[in-house]
Amino acid sequence: MRKLVAGNWKMNGLTADGVALARDLAARAKATPPACEVLLCPPAPLLAPLANAIAGSGIVLGGQDCHTEAKGAHTGDIGAPMLKDAGCAYVIVGHSERRHDHKETDALVRAKASAAVAAGLCAIVCIGETAAERSGGRTEAVVVRQLQASLPLRLGPAQLVVAYEPVWAIGTGRTPTPPEVAAVHARIRAALRDLVAEPAGIRILYGGSVKPANARELMTVADVDGALIGGASLVADEFWAIAQACG
Ligand code: 13P
Numbered sequence: 295m296r297k298l299v300a301g302n303w304k305m306n307g308l309t310a311d312g313v314a315l316a317r318d319l320a321a322r323a324k325a326t327p328p329a330c331e332v333l334l335c336p337p338a339p340l341l342a343p344l345a346n347a348i349a350g351s352g353i354v355l356g357g358q359d360c361h362t363e364a365k366g367a368h369t370g371d372i373g374a375p376m377l378k379d380a381g382c383a384y385v386i387v388g389h390s391e392r393r394h395d396h397k398e399t400d401a402l403v404r405a406k407a408s409a410a411v412a413a414g415l416c417a418i419v420c421i422g423e424t425a426a427e428r429s430g431g432r433t434e435a436v437v438v439r440q441l442q443a444s445l446p447l448r449l450g451p452a453q454l455v456v457a458y459e460p461v462w463a464i465g466t467g468r469t470p471t472p473p474e475v476a477a478v479h480a481r482i483r484a485a486l487r488d489l490v491a492e493p494a495g496i497r498i499l500y501g502g503s504v505k506p507a508n509a510r511e512l513m514t515v516a517d518v519d520g521a522l523i524g525g526a527s528l529v530a531d532e533f534w535a536i537a538q539a540c541g
Pocket of ligand 1: 302459465501524
């Protein structure tokens with residue numbers, strides 16, 4: 295399975311620096327096509343300029359969120375068909391920052407993932423436990439519950455990617471150990487058997503403080519099919535080093 299390395303820029307980047315970063319990455323991808331699929335998820339106002347900056351490089355584009363409806367009276371929201379129209383192939387849904395900041399529930403995440411798939415996008419559905427849930431021994435129960443409640447049923451590998459992001463590892467410089475990552479990813483793979491069309495073909499990304507220094511170790515863990523990267527995706531050298539570690 296081809297690994298996926300996705301940069302989630304979150305709420306970072308203005309046109310000049312975002313386009314410069316994307317052009318830098320596009321030039322590297324053209325010079326040395328990476329073994330993994332490389333995805334950039336910039337803030338929505340940068341989608342159109344980035345689509346231009348990465349054209350012909352093989353790098354693909356994604357949104358960071360979408361509405362459950364395709365269009366309508368929803369001020370400030372973005373419909374999945376609009377992301378598709380802007381050149382996206384993917385959209386992240388259910389990131390822990392949205393679950394927390396915007397009180398998004400599993401049911402809402404499932405509806406957003408359905409809307410994404412209906413628009414022809416691949417949904418990257420994020421799950422992950424908090425520090426309290428991990429220290430309480432509830433990690434696997436939490437991620438399985440999130441999967442069961444957040445995934446539309448019977449999606450295939452072209453429609454769904456799962457991203458496991460422990461909330462306590464995001465932006466903290468702390469990560470689970472490789473055996474801890476392996477245990478959760480194995481549990482996710484097992485849970486997918488009852489939920490998706492081709493469980494073995496669904497990519498399961500790890501996210502949370504992935505850096506060049508730990509990428510190779512994390513990316514060689516069984517059932518880790520790529521990475522979802524925040525901070526390090528804003529630095530061309532770091533993001534590219536992670537993409538190469540995935541190859
Ligand atoms: P960091 O890589 O900054 O920890 O962020 C991870 C993340 O939230 C990606 O979606």
